[in-house]
Amino acid sequence: MDGIAQTARGDGGPAAPDGTVPARRRRGASMADVARLAGVSAQTVSRVSNGYPGVTEGTRQQVLAAMRKLGYRPNSAARALKRGEFRTIGVILFNLSTTGNVRTLEAIASSAAQEGYAVTLLPVAVPTRDEVRGAFTRLGELAVDAVIVIMEVHLLDAATVSLPPNVQVVVADSDxxxxxxxxxxxxxxGTRAAVRHLLDLGHRTVWHLAGPQESFAAQRRAAAWRATLEEAGCEVPVPVRGDWSAESGYRAGLRLAAEPGCTAVFAAxxxxxxxxxxxxxxxxxxxxxxxxxxxxxxxPEAGSFVPPLTTVHQDFAEVGRRCVQGVLRQIRGEAAERGTTLVPTRLAVRRSTAPPPGR
Structure with missing residues (x-):
């Protein structure tokens, strides 16, 4: 009896009174089990599992039927180690609440899937160096071939962030x-086009509803707004700052509405x-x-605002596609591009802009 119990435990746990092993504790079906049921060699099962050629359609269907019957699942981790790649891209992302980040993430996932890669998301709850360092550390535990980072680049400090070996990196929307x-x-x-549009309509200057101080995108938009006004010889009003949310825009809007000279506003x-x-x-x-x-x-809702909003169009899908293309080039050993690749913007003119009163 001791020998039977020991054999049962070796298969996955203590035996039941009748000597059988509970189904939930039985080991999963092996490649050898599939080979026996299908009447083929383990090598043939391996070729079918990995999608390799050289197996007739009849044999392939026979092996697949055996896999389904036994509930066999190929060991993707083992295959990955054998190939030296995991076909997975990690995405480290701060702030899932912004439209731009969500749409960029969607494009990354879609583009990666088209190339046969999965995406593993590592959200950073609080934008601190410790949180970012922890996210990069977890990459070493998750088996990824590359990482796309969507967050404030000042948190990517080479002294505190350690990348796993052979993990390729592309950074989105940062410097x-x-x-x-x-x-x-x-x-x-995009900012220059927006400000010039308002100046061309005849506005003497343009006020700015800026994004949060720590955001690089907000900083670049504010700098371009200021530079465009200065180049045109216009007065530069003190910017009013928000936090990207509609509620912060409302609070800032109450202040701007009280400025009698405010006839045009560029919101970040x-x-x-x-x-x-x-x-x-x-x-x-x-x-x-x-x-x-x-x-x-x-x-997507900008055209349904009242009135429909004139705005700068960002191609988030293209940003996501180029991020995936960038890491795949690195994975394949192609020349990696350093510096910044810019995705063009365009001004979508709707009915929220017009000449100032009296023009």
Whole structure:
């Protein structure tokens, strides 16, 4: 009896009174089990599991039927170690609440799937160096071939962040200098187009509803806004700052509505522009007759704002695609691009902008 119990435990756990092993504790079916049931060699099962050629269709279907009957699942981790690749891309991401990040992540997942790669998401709850360092440390435990980073680049400190060996990196929407390949929207170009549009309509200056101070995108948009006004010889108003949310745009909008000389506002994103529109409406400042408003992002709902929002269109899908293309080039040993690749923007003109009163 002791020998029977020991054999049963070796198969997955203590035996039941009748000497059988509970189903939930039985070991999974092996490649040898599939080979026996299908009447083929283990090598043939391996070739079918890995999708290799050289197996007739009849034999392949026979092996697949045996796999289904036994509930056999190929060991992807073992195959990955044998090939030297995991066909998985890690994405380290701070802030899943912003439209841009979500749409970029969707494009990364879709593009990776088309190339036969899975995506593992490592969200960073709080943007601190410890959290970012922890996310990179977890990469070594998760078997990934590459990582795409979507967050503030000042947290990518070479002194505190350690990458697992042979993991390739592309950074999205940040400024990593020459350390990493970077894919970014043309923040400055989009901002210049927005501000020039308002100046060309006849506005004497353009006020700015800026994003959070720590955001590189917000910094670049604010810098381009200021530079465009200075180049045109216009007064540069003190910017009003929000946190990307519609609620912060509403609070800032109440302050801007109280400025009698404010006839045009460039909001750093569409969500804040939405809050701004509400504030202007509630305070009796009509858009665009008294105040013109431009946003940035061109979210799907922008055309349904009241009035439909003029905004800078970002191609988030293209950013995601280029990120995946960048890490795949590195994985394949092709020349890695250093510096920044800019994805063009375009101005989507709708009905929230018009000449100032009296023009």
């Amino acid at each position: 990593a200098g020459d350390r990493y390949s970077v894919v970014d929207t043309d923040q400055a170009g 994103n569409d969500q804040m522009a939405l809050g701004l529109l509400r504030a202007l409406h509630e305070t009796g400042r009509s858009v665009p007759e008294q105040v013109s408003v431009i946003g940035f992002d061109d979210i």
